[in-house]
Amino acid sequence: MARFMFSSPTVRTSLIFLAIALVGLLFADIAITASNPWRDLGNFFLGIVTPNFFSSEGLMTALLRTVAFAFVGVALGSICGFLLALVYKSLPVRIFSAFIRAIHELFWALIFLQFFGFHPLTGVLAIAIPYAGIFAKVYSEILEEADPEPGRVLPPGTGNITAFLYTRIPDCWVKIRTYTSYRLECGLRSSAILGFVGLPTLGFYLDASFSQGLYSDAGAMLILFYVLVATMPLWVRPKLLPVYVLGAPFFLGEGLPIVWGNVERFFTEDIVPAPLRNGEGLTGLMPWLNDLMINEAMPGIWNTIVLTQIALVATGILSLLAFPLISSHFGGPLRRNAGNVAMVIARSTPEYILAYILLQLWGPSMLPAVVALALHNGGIIGHLIGRQTNSIKLRADAATGFNRYSWELVPRVYRSFLAFLFYRWEIIMRETAILGILGIYTLGFYVDSAIQNIRFDRAMVLILVTALLNIGVDTLGRYIRRKLALQTMPTC
Amino acid sequence: MSGFDLSGLTASFSGKRVIGPLSLNVNPGDKIALVGKSGAGKSTLIRLIHERVDRDSSLIPQDLGLVNALSVFHNVFMGQLDKHSTWYNTMTLARPFAKDRAEVHTLLQSLGMTEKLWAPTASLSGGQRQRVAIARALYRNAPVLLADEPVSALDGPMANSVMTDLRDRFSTSIIALHDVELALNYCTRIVGIQDGHIALDQPSENLVASDIMSLY
Numbered sequence: 141m142a143r144f145m146f147s148s149p150t151v152r153t154s155l156i157f158l159a160i161a162l163v164g165l166l167f168a169d170i171a172i173t174a175s176n177p178w179r180d181l182g183n184f185f186l187g188i189v190t191p192n193f194f195s196s197e198g199l200m201t202a203l204l205r206t207v208a209f210a211f212v213g214v215a216l217g218s219i220c221g222f223l224l225a226l227v228y229k230s231l232p233v234r235i236f237s238a239f240i241r242a243i244h245e246l247f248w249a250l251i252f253l254q255f256f257g258f259h260p261l262t263g264v265l266a267i268a269i270p271y272a273g274i275f276a277k278v279y280s281e282i283l284e285e286a287d288p289e290p291g292r293v294l295p296p297g298t299g300n301i302t303a304f305l306y307t308r309i310p311d312c313w314v315k316i317r318t319y320t321s322y323r324l325e326c327g328l329r330s331s332a333i334l335g336f337v338g339l340p341t342l343g344f345y346l347d348a349s350f351s352q353g354l355y356s357d358a359g360a361m362l363i364l365f366y367v368l369v370a371t372m373p374l375w376v377r378p379k380l381l382p383v384y385v386l387g388a389p390f391f392l393g394e395g396l397p398i399v400w401g402n403v404e405r406f407f408t409e410d411i412v413p414a415p416l417r418n419g420e421g422l423t424g425l426m427p428w429l430n431d432l433m434i435n436e437a438m439p440g441i442w443n444t445i446v447l448t449q450i451a452l453v454a455t456g457i458l459s460l461l462a463f464p465l466i467s468s469h470f471g472g473p474l475r476r477n478a479g480n481v482a483m484v485i486a487r488s489t490p491e492y493i494l495a496y497i498l499l500q501l502w503g504p505s506m507l508p509a510v511v512a513l514a515l516h517n518g519g520i521i522g523h524l525i526g527r528q529t530n531s532i533k534l535r536a537d538a539a540t541g542f543n544r545y546s547w548e549l550v551p552r553v554y555r556s557f558l559a560f561l562f563y564r565w566e567i568i569m570r571e572t573a574i575l576g577i578l579g580i581y582t583l584g585f586y587v588d589s590a591i592q593n594i595r596f597d598r599a600m601v602l603i604l605v606t607a608l609l610n611i612g613v614d615t616l617g618r619y620i621r622r623k624l625a626l627q628t629m630p631t632c
Numbered sequence: 633m634s635g636f637d638l639s640g641l642t643a644s645f646s647g648k649r650v651i652g653p654l655s656l657n658v659n660p661g662d663k664i665a666l667v668g669k670s671g672a673g674k675s676t677l678i679r680l681i682h683e684r685v686d687r688d689s690s691l692i693p694q695d696l697g698l699v700n701a702l703s704v705f706h707n708v709f710m711g712q713l714d715k716h717s718t719w720y721n722t723m724t725l726a727r728p729f730a731k732d733r734a735e736v737h738t739l740l741q742s743l744g745m746t747e748k749l750w751a752p753t754a755s756l757s758g759g760q761r762q763r764v765a766i767a768r769a770l771y772r773n774a775p776v777l778l779a780d781e782p783v784s785a786l787d788g789p790m791a792n793s794v795m796t797d798l799r800d801r802f803s804t805s806i807i808a809l810h811d812v813e814l815a816l817n818y819c820t821r822i823v824g825i826q827d828g829h830i831a832l833d834q835p836s837e838n839l840v841a842s843d844i845m846s847l848y
Contacts, residue, residue, distance in 0.1 A: 293697035297714035310701035
């Protein structure tokens with residue numbers, strides 16, 4: 141029996157990943173370094189239950205800016221993504237899209253900050269560019285799935301645009317709309333965390349409140365953010381959408397004017413590798429690159445991979461533990477409602493904010509990052525799997541309790557669970573790299589330090605390395621999903 | 633052009649020949665019924681002929697080719713997309729012009745579908761969907777009709793009335809039919825297909841139902 145189970149490819153793959161994560165734990169830096177972590181955590185929760193909504197007028201402005209950046213960024217990203225999707229068959233377009241989406245919003249923001257400064261364009265482009273890459277991929281998949289038959293019966297001589305408008309768009313419209321509005325929710329999260337690099341969104345005020353120990357202010361901000369995300373179906377209406385999209389650019393704030401000299405200098409001097417800039421030529425470039433690779437890229441890659449693998453397995457375990465909370469096969473309505481609220485909170489808090497909060501409370505190590513990534517991603521996958529179990533009809537005399545969980549439900553949902561997990565592998569890695577900005581030694585840490593030291597040439601190479609690593613994991617994840625014949629819809 | 637000579641028609645499916653080589657001479661005014669048991673290659677033959685005479689034919693494929701998210705009006709209007717500019721077609725998508733509305737409305741009257749003019753085709757029954765595809769072919773108004781079981785989901789009286797319409801509106805037609813009765817009543821020439829080849833080709837007045845049954 142046991143042999144039968146271990147010979148199943150899905151179980152074997154899971155065990156291999158579990159083993160990798162356990163080995164990773166030996167190398168990982170997992171510790172609580174804060175002197176009094178539990179008191180801080182207590183204070184934080186006290187702040188959540190005693191939110192202070194009226195401490196500063198900045199809060200409402202931050203909320204407004206968060207929504208405005210999300211709308212403008214996602215709208216621009218979806219338009220560009222749609223245009224890219226039309227020519228997605230071309231290999232250069234596919235590579236370009238994969239590249240721009242492999243770079244995290246915060247990295248894009250850090251890049252644009254260097255030459256546009258605190259101009260609204262920085263925040264808008266930081267969201268729009270990676271989102272355009274994601275939209276291009278998903279839209280092209282949706283368009284490809286359209287029924288080809290109506291196109292075949294069109295009268296010959298029908299123009300391309302007419303044919304597209306009549307046979308493709310109507311068939312895909314609902315899917316495109318659903319996916320775009322789902323992305324808008326992701327956009328709100330992206331917009332919120334842009335505040336951590338200084339843009340005027342929620343993250344900025346959260347950072348300010350935390351550093352002053354104003355936990356009640358931080359709590360109010362988080363609660364408002366959850367309410368904003370949870371009420372989206374109420375205020376994001378198709379009829380109101382044009383109003384939002386056209387109005388949003390006027391609420392981005394003034395920011396600071398763009399200094400065009402900076403833009404020019406950034407491209408012609410700052411990002412040119414130092415040896416080339418100093419006229420040392422290619423002979424100087426190799427040692428420079430060598431030093432960068434050995435002292436920064438390699439440790440960054442190593443820590444990013446270790447943390448990603450641990451977080452991936454932690455996410456999987458948490459998802460499997462959490463899905464019964466919302467499954468109709470267990471417990472009563474009260475438990476399910478409580479479970480639902482917990483899962484909504486877990487998945488609507490960006491991993492960056494979770495990691496930031498936990499780092500403040502527990503001190504720097506990989507632990508806050510693992511817990512943050514597992515909570516956020518586990519919340520998403522647990523929710524999807526839990527919802528899936530609700531459509532499973534068990535026979536009337538099916539086992540109950542833990543036997544129902546382990547014999548009836550887990551075997552039925554395990555494949556789609558793995559599909560979601562491997563789909564999110566690349567997302568977890570992208571986030572892991574970015575969490576380095578908070579002081580964990582992943583690639584983001586080295587990127588951020590290079591920028592702090594005004595060594596943009598090094599930062600650009602490290603961002604490039606990060607992008608390639610993400611593309612590699614994305615390819616590997618897709619390979620494993622195909623090998624195990626796992627299918628899934630995109631999540632963000 | 634409404635007569636044509638089709639020769640050397642062949643089709644293979646995963647390495648196995650399912651049609652031909654087969655030749656068929658279609659004279660202007662011919663109303664041909666393709667008969668034969670299912671799997672004999674009728675649908676494939678219709679598709680092959682369509683590839684040859686594309687520009688001058690109205691097609692009713694077996695799976696209808698409707699855009700489910702669009703209304704009945706728009707699906708019918710698609711029969712004449714080539715006659716208008718892109719601008720005109722795009723405007724029609726948002727708000728159809730009165731002239732086209734009236735035309736499509738009249739067309740749907742004979743099919744008993746006027747009350748569904750603005751319903752999305754996804755909401756229709758199988759028989760109603762089939763009538764939308766028929767209306768599109770009629771609206772297309774090409775000289776040749778190519779149809780694959782166009783009345784398979786319609787009841788007796790409606791099937792007869794649609795077959796009358798198709799006979800009167802198209803000067804030349806090739807229709808795959810499994811209903812021998814309809815084939816004899818509405819077509820002038822019966823072509824029987826067996827194992828991808830023509831096993832029978834006779835004017836319908838020379839045939840009775842039992843002659844055709846030997847193909848099955």
